[in-house]
Amino acid sequence: MKKHKIIIYAILALGLSACNDSYLERYPLSELAPENYFLTAAELENYTNAFYAELPDALAIHYNTPNQADDEARSTIASEIQGTRTTPSSGGGWAWEELRQINFFLQNSHKCTDEAARLRYDGIARFFRAYFYFEKVVRFGDVPWYDTVLELDDEGLTKARDSRKFVFEKMLEDIDFAIANAPQTKSGQRVTKWTALAFKSRMCLFEGTFRKYHGLGDWEPILQQAAAASEELMNSGIYKIYTSDPTKAYQELFIAEDAILDEIILSRQYDASVPLVHSANFYILSASYGRPGMQKSLVDSYLMADGSRFTDKPNYQTMSFYEETQNRDPRLAQTIRTPGYKRIGQSTTSVPDFATSVTGYQFIKYVLAPSYDAGQSTNDMPIFRYAETLLNYAEAKAELGTINQADLDRSVNLLRRRVEMPDMNLLAANANPDVYLKTEYPNATAGAQQGVILEIRRERRIELVKEGLRYRDLLRWKEGGRLAKPFYGMYFPGVGEYDLDNDSKIDLVIYEGTSPTRLQGVQYQKLGELVLENGTKGGRIINLPDIIKKWDENKDYYYPIPTQELQLNPQLKQNPHWEDTGI
Numbered sequence: 001m002k003k004h005k006i007i008i009y010a011i012l013a014l015g016l017s018a019c020n021d022s023y024l025e026r027y028p029l030s031e032l033a034p035e036n037y038f039l040t041a042a043e044l045e046n047y048t049n050a051f052y053a054e055l056p057d058a059l060a061i062h063y064n065t066p067n068q069a070d071d072e073a074r075s076t077i078a079s080e081i082q083g084t085r086t087t088p089s090s091g092g093g094w095a096w097e098e099l100r101q102i103n104f105f106l107q108n109s110h111k112c113t114d115e116a117a118r119l120r121y122d123g124i125a126r127f128f129r130a131y132f133y134f135e136k137v138v139r140f141g142d143v144p145w146y147d148t149v150l151e152l153d154d155e156g157l158t159k160a161r162d163s164r165k166f167v168f169e170k171m172l173e174d175i176d177f178a179i180a181n182a183p184q185t186k187s188g189q190r191v192t193k194w195t196a197l198a199f200k201s202r203m204c205l206f207e208g209t210f211r212k213y214h215g216l217g218d219w220e221p222i223l224q225q226a227a228a229a230s231e232e233l234m235n236s237g238i239y240k241i242y243t244s245d246p247t248k249a250y251q252e253l254f255i256a257e258d259a260i261l262d263e264i265i266l267s268r269q270y271d272a273s274v275p276l277v278h279s280a281n282f283y284i285l286s287a288s289y290g291r292p293g294m295q296k297s298l299v300d301s302y303l304m305a306d307g308s309r310f311t312d313k314p315n316y317q318t319m320s321f322y323e324e325t326q327n328r329d330p331r332l333a334q335t336i337r338t339p340g341y342k343r344i345g346q347s348t349t350s351v352p353d354f355a356t357s358v359t360g361y362q363f364i365k366y367v368l369a370p371s372y373d374a375g376q377s378t379n380d381m382p383i384f385r386y387a388e389t390l391l392n393y394a395e396a397k398a399e400l401g402t403i404n405q406a407d408l409d410r411s412v413n414l415l416r417r418r419v420e421m422p423d424m425n426l427l428a429a430n431a432n433p434d435v436y437l438k439t440e441y442p443n444a445t446a447g448a449q450q451g452v453i454l455e456i457r458r459e460r461r462i463e464l465v466k467e468g469l470r471y472r473d474l475l476r477w478k479e480g481g482r483l484a485k486p487f488y489g490m491y492f493p494g495v496g497e498y499d500l501d502n503d504s505k506i507d508l509v510i511y512e513g514t515s516p517t518r519l520q521g522v523q524y525q526k527l528g529e530l531v532l533e534n535g536t537k538g539g540r541i542i543n544l545p546d547i548i549k550k551w552d553e554n555k556d557y558y559y560p561i562p563t564q565e566l567q568l569n570p571q572l573k574q575n576p577h578w579e580d581t582g583i
Contacts (some may be wrong), residue, residue, distance in 0.1 A: 002541075019070025022214065029519065038108045041117035048121050051128040052191075053097050057268055057467060058278035058381045059397045062366050063292075065468040071298050071461065073359050073487035073543035074290035081483050083550030087560040087578055093139050093244055094562050096146070102129045102444040115233065124191050125182030127172040133171050134203045137164050138472060139559045140504050141575065145170055160571040167216065168207055175200045179229075188259040188267050188380070194238055198384040200229035201392040206476050209399060213443060214557070215476040223396045230393035239263060239386040246420040251334035254366045255344065259380040265389075268381040279375040280366040285356050293359030293571070294336050296488040296540055298465065301458050302329045307422035311436035314409070316492050317540070319487045322361065322502045330419040331462055337362045339501035345369030351507045352501040354523050354530065358543050365466050366563055382467065387415055391460045397451045399445065408452075429455045441480050475557055488533070489541030495527055512536070552577065 056065075066078035079085045104124050110120045125362055127148075136143045142161040149158050165181055176198040185192065204226035211219035233239070243249050243264040259267035270276050283289050300311055305327045310316055316324070325338040333336060337352045341364065352362040368377055390411040397403035403424045413423040427479070433451035437458060440443070444453055457477075461470065474480050492498065492510060500507040508523045509516060510530060518524055533539035555577035566572050 016295055018572055019289075034090065034104075034108045034111070038111040040112060041114050043114055044105075044109055044117055044121040044137055048124045048128075051098075051102065051125065053264075054131060055268065055383055058270070058280060061285070061381050061383070061465050061468045062280050062570075063283050063290075067294075067471075068466055068468075068511055069471040069474055070485070070487070071295060071424050071465050072292045072363070073295050073489065074292050074336050075358055075544070076290055077544065077547070077549075080556075081549060082547060083484065084555070085145075085272060085421040085559070087574075088426070088562045090562045092562045092565045093559060094138075094565050095383065099132050099146060100149060101141050102132065104145060105148055106147075117506065119181045120183055123178045127182060127191050127196050129201065130174040130178065131201070133167055133174075134199075134206075135555075137167055137171075138206065138475070140561065141558050143167060144572075158569045158571050161573065164207075165216075168222075171203065171515055172200075176205070179562055186261065189269050191266065194233060194236065197229050197233040197236075197386060198386075198389050200224055200267045201233065201389050202384070203394075204229060204471060205392045205396055210394065210476040211478065212399060219246045220400060225398050226396040227393055228399070230389050230396065233386075233389050234393065238264065238387075241387060241414045241418050242388075243418050245422070246418065247330055248334070249418050250325070250331050251365065253382070253385070255368055255379050257379055259382065263386045264380070265384040265386060266381045267383055269379060272376065272378050277376045278381065280377045280379070281368055281373045282375045282377075284363050284367055285373060291356050291358045292363060293357035293365060293489055293543075294361035294465075295359060296361070296490070296523045297323065298461060298488035299332070299336075299361055300436070301440075302332045302462055303421065303458075304328060305330070305421070306441065309436065311434070318493070320498075321500050324491075328416045329421055329462065334419075335363065335365050335465060337364055339503075343367070343370065345371065349501065349503075354508065354525055359541055360488070360489045361489060373417045387463055387470070388467075390414060391456065394454050395453070396458065398449055398456055401447075403449065403452060411428070412456060415463055416458065424452075424455055427450055429494035434458075440482070441477065458528075467555075478557070480551045481553065484549045486533075489543065491540045492532060492538055494532070494536055 003060045026268045038047070040580035045479075050163070063079075066080045069081070102125050106122060109118050109122055109125070125458065133143070134146075140161075141164050143164075144159050145162045146156065148156075172378060175196055177199065178191070179193055182191055182196050183192045184194075186194065200243070207460075208219045208226055211217060211222065216284060225573050240254060240262050242260050244252060253263065264446040267279075270278055271361070283453075284292060300316065302310060304313075310324070310328065313319075322339050325332065326496075333341070337350060339349075339351075341350055342348065343350055343364075344367070346369075346470040352360045353358055356362065366377070366379065368379060372378070384574050392424050394403065394407060397407050403426065408424050410424055416423060430448060430451035434454055437454040441454060441457060444450060452476055457473075462471065474482055495510050495512050497506045498510070499505060506519075506522055508525065510525050510527055512527050515524060515526065531542050556573065558578075560578035561574055562574060
């Protein structure tokens, strides 16, 4: 049973959010007259509760954003991954109604004579304004900055875009105000000072590394702020890395009915009694909704349990599923089905199901018992967790060239110790950078810190898989070209019978031509429907072999501005190289 009061969704029924699709529209004042509202702390709280709808829901966190980039493959892929985006006539993320609500609040909150309450809720509102603009800057780069409510005849409606650096400075002012004034009481459902610090850590890491790898300059002060915000949260002692049985602790974070507040800073809360549920089980395990599977490049990135590199092993690319999953970082077996896996609520072991996973590497992160399979999941969804903040700290310090072993010990190594993995060693990482990771991230900074930068990227990918952050990581590192590569799954030497979990029973038959006589408990995949990269000679499963994915380094790091907006405001200019795309 849920222990906490539901707040994030129930407020949507209050009708406080504007129903308009454009910043040009007026707020529906007939629903809320400002002269009669914003007078008490309760009214400030009720209004700011509506802002929580801006945060990602379960579907965005575990399934979209977009399509979890190069960590997983599916039977259908987003246009960002396929390289088929075109300029829309409207929509396309260029929406401003949420900002108008925030600015409307900030222009009227002074009517409340309770100064402490006003500062508290102004802090929450300014957190959400920084969050709103972060989404816009990530998507479009330069965007117009608005901090007042505009009327229909306001000249600001036709202003040009402000530079991302100007907008980011304003975002920093907002988030620093939130840090100074938001509540300090720990909460898994409400924005607090600690949420604001976690978000500042995230937004500054993104902006600092984006500027560094895209050659925009002025990146060092931003990464210094990322490290400082992370460190302030770390020094507070409010959060810690959740630990229990090392073979279960990582998975437990994502299947918990109530968010584990040792580590979860902010989450989406779900409760069947409201009813408020999500569909993680259905989306991950359904044969009709994408059939997501982990990509082999991510499987290959997990270290061995003794800390050595899997990709240093001879013939690692052609190992059987059973062989490649033995003695690995325990997080692998807590993220996908590996030999010996028992689903929650079941006593028998289960092998990967190729009917519901295109790569064979089947996710278990977020997956509950079978009783939740019909779109009735109620596990809370983390939005910010302390593990990310630790990784942000380590990466910012590494990119600045100031990281030391003590920094690793208080950040990345806490995550490794959760699952009893050996510590990352700074000198060893830099003395011998991983050749495999260098091919994965060819743009990574060379020099004395390259090895540790690569290892922190490994750790980030493994720890945060399926949490909605990977696509943006590739954007900020200028590694979007990874999305144009083929997406691979398990290796098989060709047609034949396969015992996936080494229990002396056949689990899978790959065949040509006519289907063999089918036996109960055995999966059958026809070669050609299951595509191996070398056909009858075997190889890795290759996902969607007939689709040629593309990535345009000149334009795909940004989204296009809708043509309708360009027509309404001639001062807006389209993002580079999007001018000649379809409408």
